[in-house]
Amino acid sequence: QKEVEQNSGPLSVPEGAIASLNCTYSDRGSQSFFWYRQYSGKSPELIMFIYSNGDKEDGRFTAQLNKASQYVSLLIRDSQPSDSATYLCAVKVPGGYQKVTFGTGTKLQVIP
Amino acid sequence: EPEVTQTPSHQVTQMGQEVILRCVPISNHLYFYWYRQILGQKVEFLVSFYNNEISEKSEIFDDQFSVERPDGSNFTLKIRSTKLEDSAMYFCASSTGIGEKLFFGSGTQLSVL
Numbered sequence: 001q002k003e004v005e006q007n008s009g010p011l012s013v014p015e016g017a018i019a020s021l022n023c024t025y026s027d028r029g030s031q032s033f034f035w036y037r038q039y040s041g042k043s044p045e046l047i048m049f050i051y052s053n054g055d056k057e058d059g060r061f062t063a064q065l066n067k068a069s070q071y072v073s074l075l076i077r078d079s080q081p082s083d084s085a086t087y088l089c090a091v092k093v094p095g096g097y098q099k100v101t102f103g104t105g106t107k108l109q110v111i112p
Numbered sequence: 113e114p115e116v117t118q119t120p121s122h123q124v125t126q127m128g129q130e131v132i133l134r135c136v137p138i139s140n141h142l143y144f145y146w147y148r149q150i151l152g153q154k155v156e157f158l159v160s161f162y163n164n165e166i167s168e169k170s171e172i173f174d175d176q177f178s179v180e181r182p183d184g185s186n187f188t189l190k191i192r193s194t195k196l197e198d199s200a201m202y203f204c205a206s207s208t209g210i211g212e213k214l215f216f217g218s219g220t221q222l223s224v225l
């Protein structure tokens with residue numbers, strides 16, 4: 001079973017719409033959850049992190065975590081063409097381990 | 113804003129040659145990492161480094177790989193005898209603590225011919 005799963009997309013949304021990106025993870029003890037944005041040929045850039053169940057909002061971005069369902073999502077409101085990128089879900093494995101495991105990413109296309 | 117810097121941005125080498133990828137983590141960060149991303153694939157963990165020693169490594173990080181912090185600022189990844197399948201983008205990252213946000217450098221694109 002994959003540790004972090006994401007739909008590879010592409011997910012196409014019109015400009016101004018809400019983009020909803022989803023991620024599931026396999027290890028129930030996972031503690032820290034991150035969303036990174038990666039433009040083609042560039043490095044991942046952290047846009048959101050969440051540690052507790054519920055919603056966390058930062059500007060146009062909302063991260064949602066449901067540990068019971070092992071599910072984390074990212075909502076992007078008022079999507080802009082500049083939001084077109086691959087969004088990587090990342091999870092810190094439980095225990096004393098330091099590694100963060102990444103999903104394969106969802107490619108988002110915002111259509112002007 | 114502080115950032116992680118990596119050099120070189122591109123490295124082309126012949127199979128069997130040794131390469132050293134260099135990184136300068138953010139100065140007050142304590143944990144350093146190397147990740148790699150093969151074209152079209154996911155970002156994969158290679159190794160983490162804390163307190164001047166390897167704290168965790170993946171199955172990818174075999175005997176041909178080594179890391180070093182030769183001074184107070186640089187963090188290097190050495191690949192002793194490169195293989196074709198080592199061709200990838202290598203990212204250095206640093207963080208303030210376990211489970212904290214990773215800050216990535218811009219990457220070194222390694223091409224093994």
